[in-house]
Amino acid sequence: MSAKANILAKLRNSLAGTQPIADDYDVALVTEPWRYPAGERISRLRQLMEAVHTETHLTTTTDWPALVERLLAVRQLPSLLIAPGTPHGAQLAAHFAGRPGLPVLKAYDRPVEEWKAELFDDTPASLTGTLGAIAATGSLILWPDRHEPRLMSLVPPVHFALLKASQIRDNLYEVMQEQRWAAGMPTNALLVSGPSKTADIEQVLAYGAHGPKDLIVLILEDA
Amino acid sequence: MSQRIPAVEIPSRELKHNAHDALQDRQLRGNMRKAMDSLMAKRLASMPDDFEREHLREMGNHVRARALSQLPDLLERLETNLTRNGVKVHWAETVDEANAIVLSIIRAHEARQVIKGKSMVSEEMDMNHVLEAEGIEALESDMGEYIIQLDHEKPTHIIMPAIHKNAKQVASLFHDKLGEAYTEDVDQLIQTGRRVLRQKFFEADIGVSGVNFAVAETGTLLLVENEGNGRMSTTVPPVHIAVTGIEKVVENLRDVVPLLSLLTRSALGQGITTYVNMISGPRKSDELDGPREVHLVLLDNGRSQAFADGELRQTLNCIRCGACMNHCPVYTRIGGQAYGTVYPGPIGKIISPHLMGLENTPDHPSASSLCGACGEVCPVKIPIPALLRRLREENVKSPDDPHKVMRGQGSKYSASERLLWKGWRLLNTSPLAYRAFGLLATRLRGLTPNQLGPWTQHHSAPKPAARSLHELAREHLEGK
Ligand code: SF4
Numbered sequence: 221m222s223a224k225a226n227i228l229a230k231l232r233n234s235l236a237g238t239q240p241i242a243d244d245y246d247v248a249l250v251t252e253p254w255r256y257p258a259g260e261r262i263s264r265l266r267q268l269m270e271a272v273h274t275e276t277h278l279t280t281t282t283d284w285p286a287l288v289e290r291l292l293a294v295r296q297l298p299s300l301l302i303a304p305g306t307p308h309g310a311q312l313a314a315h316f317a318g319r320p321g322l323p324v325l326k327a328y329d330r331p332v333e334e335w336k337a338e339l340f341d342d343t344p345a346s347l348t349g350t351l352g353a354i355a356a357t358g359s360l361i362l363w364p365d366r367h368e369p370r371l372m373s374l375v376p377p378v379h380f381a382l383l384k385a386s387q388i389r390d391n392l393y394e395v396m397q398e399q400r401w402a403a404g405m406p407t408n409a410l411l412v413s414g415p416s417k418t419a420d421i422e423q424v425l426a427y428g429a430h431g432p433k434d435l436i437v438l439i440l441e442d443a
Numbered sequence: 444m445s446q447r448i449p450a451v452e453i454p455s456r457e458l459k460h461n462a463h464d465a466l467q468d469r470q471l472r473g474n475m476r477k478a479m480d481s482l483m484a485k486r487l488a489s490m491p492d493d494f495e496r497e498h499l500r501e502m503g504n505h506v507r508a509r510a511l512s513q514l515p516d517l518l519e520r521l522e523t524n525l526t527r528n529g530v531k532v533h534w535a536e537t538v539d540e541a542n543a544i545v546l547s548i549i550r551a552h553e554a555r556q557v558i559k560g561k562s563m564v565s566e567e568m569d570m571n572h573v574l575e576a577e578g579i580e581a582l583e584s585d586m587g588e589y590i591i592q593l594d595h596e597k598p599t600h601i602i603m604p605a606i607h608k609n610a611k612q613v614a615s616l617f618h619d620k621l622g623e624a625y626t627e628d629v630d631q632l633i634q635t636g637r638r639v640l641r642q643k644f645f646e647a648d649i650g651v652s653g654v655n656f657a658v659a660e661t662g663t664l665l666l667v668e669n670e671g672n673g674r675m676s677t678t679v680p681p682v683h684i685a686v687t688g689i690e691k692v693v694e695n696l697r698d699v700v701p702l703l704s705l706l707t708r709s710a711l712g713q714g715i716t717t718y719v720n721m722i723s724g725p726r727k728s729d730e731l732d733g734p735r736e737v738h739l740v741l742l743d744n745g746r747s748q749a750f751a752d753g754e755l756r757q758t759l760n761c762i763r764c765g766a767c768m769n770h771c772p773v774y775t776r777i778g779g780q781a782y783g784t785v786y787p788g789p790i791g792k793i794i795s796p797h798l799m800g801l802e803n804t805p806d807h808p809s810a811s812s813l814c815g816a817c818g819e820v821c822p823v824k825i826p827i828p829a830l831l832r833r834l835r836e837e838n839v840k841s842p843d844d845p846h847k848v849m850r851g852q853g854s855k856y857s858a859s860e861r862l863l864w865k866g867w868r869l870l871n872t873s874p875l876a877y878r879a880f881g882l883l884a885t886r887l888r889g890l891t892p893n894q895l896g897p898w899t900q901h902h903s904a905p906k907p908a909a910r911s912l913h914e915l916a917r918e919h920l921e922g923k
Pocket of ligand 1: 760761763766767768820822823825
């Protein structure tokens with residue numbers, strides 16, 4: 221018999237004559253303690269994210285490219301990785317177009333194998349969109365895809381994330397239901413709740429472990 | 444100076460001896476006390492509402508129990524959905540089988556370098572040594588795991604593997620092993636780790652990770668972490684191999700909601716970890732990154748034995764948060780390495796006998812004061828103290844007991860001890876014998892020994908009173 225058959229046979233034998241325990245999932249318990257008035261969602265999200273060293277900015281659908289430009293200048297970042305196939309990637313590219321002297325916009329438009337060394341060694345920052353955020357835990361929701369690949373939000377040391385204020389929800393359960401996650405998960409889905417960190421040495425918190433050292437969230441108030 | 448116990452020389456059978464040594468290690472005790480105090484305080488601060496905490500623990504217990512009550516079906520459903528998503532699922536009854544599967548995948552890719560996210564199941568498999576023996580580099584990328592691997596140690600805690608070391612010790616280690624300038628600055632130490640490991644993520648042929656929850660409904664592997672090394676290990680290398688125990692499956696995606704909240708708050712006092720990484724398949728043909736192959740190895744390794752007994756099955760509720768360790772007075776004093784098992788502390792004492800046999804963990808069920816702290820904090824309400832008592836019973840079962848529950852049962856059985864207890868029962872159930880014994884014990888109290896084995900190492904020897912309570916009461920009632 222195969223390992224699979226053996227394992228399953230043992231488990232089935234142990235369950236002989238028993239019934240599965242009924243599903244008594246308590247929706248209220250995972251939602252009620254985590255509800256916020258609409259007006260407080262943004263402030264709670266910012267407060268939680270800033271507590272773990274995230275930088276947040278309130279901006280608008282028209283102003284954000286200029287804000288990115290300023291933030292890049294403040295940090296003296298020479299280039300920014302963008303997803304040209306996304307609306308926000310295109311908007312930023314349009315804002316930068318024809319203006320020499322600005323940081324270089326790099327497009328993630330080919331398989332990682334073709335430019336892995338450059339991604340790791342010479343890509344100081346990236347900009348991605350988000351699917352929304354969760355006020356309860358201060359988390360961004362990212363579903364990387366063909367246009368905005370997985371490594372964009374992981375390898376560059378500085379990660380800019382765009383968040384539409386209208387897409388901030390109260391809690392994870394609500395997000396899963398509303399966005400119908402169970403009906404089809406992408407290859408990779410992520411909750412990101414700050415820049416990478418570790419407390420593995422004597423419980424002293426240090427930021428910039430393996431992922432981004434800086435996470436900068438741009439909240440679009442009018443979107 | 445802190446004593447380092449080399450990994451290869453820690454037999455789990457030496458628990459008593461190891462504990463004795465560990466108790467003498469002031470550095471270790473100081474490091475552990477400080478860390479555990481802080482972890483306990485953080486947990487409580489993140490769960491301030493008694494109602495919410497206690498009801499959520501109850502719910503966590505129900506979610507896990509529901510999954511286990513249909514475990515074989517859920518495992519098959521998980522496999523079906525993962526396979527549909529393009530993930531290759533493998534089954535292993537033993538760690539040898541699991542290692543063989545991993546090796547065969549590595550060989551098929553002619554891989555030389557493996558980068559590992561944190562995985563306790565890979566520790567069960569002793570994967571690093573198995574791969575090294577085959578000439579394959581297996582490097583840990585979790586900062587804590589990396590530190591202890593550099594020092595040839597085993598993890599001392601399931602969440603914080605290097606919790607027994609302080610910054611000075613890490614500073615010396617990085618200085619000696621990596622040739623770095625000596626610094627006790629934690630930020631700088633972490634940046635050193637980041638620099639070294641980034642290169643390894645870049646080069647690695649294969650990434651290995653564990654799994655926190657495997658969702659049957661969607662075929663999703665969920666990984667929880669703060670550092671990003673788990674994301675790196677599962678996203679950068681062209682092949683990702685996840686290894687996990689067969690008990691890690693949950694029924695529905697929504698079941699993850701209470702468990703995730705319980706896990707991160709119980710473990711670290713965090714409402715959520717920096718990253719919750721949900722992997723449902725390899726790179727699709729039009730995607731630009733991610734592994735082209737994803738494998739899941741499902742390991743039994745004694746879990747089906749625990750599963751077979753309705754009471755012991757609760758051991759498999761565990762979501763590996765480490766809270767029981769943080770609250771354990773024994774663990775805090777002796778540290779994780781003294782146990783000589785992959786899983787230390789209370790959870791280690793109830794799971795290791797199934798993974799390794801009671802014959803190899805004979806003292807583990809007894810290494811507890813049964814204070815109950817572990818059971819009180821366990822987010823999925825495993826009755827750890829009750830399971831410890833149960834394992835103590837299994838440990839002294841007679842060899843001819845027809846009821847076979849677990850490997851190594853009866854490993855502490857002693858015919859003379861059994862006889863002693865039989866005599867004791869007789870004494871206490873027969874009034875005549877009891878009185879005769881009472882009379883002898885009180886009248887001959889001068890003859891009781893002063894040395895009573897381990898008891899008199901730390902206590903004075905018990906001496907019966909001159910007259911028993913019975914006698915005194917009788918005299919009193921008779922008005923004497
Ligand atoms: S037994 Fe309970 S407290 Fe201990 S690690 Fe497992 S889930 Fe956490």
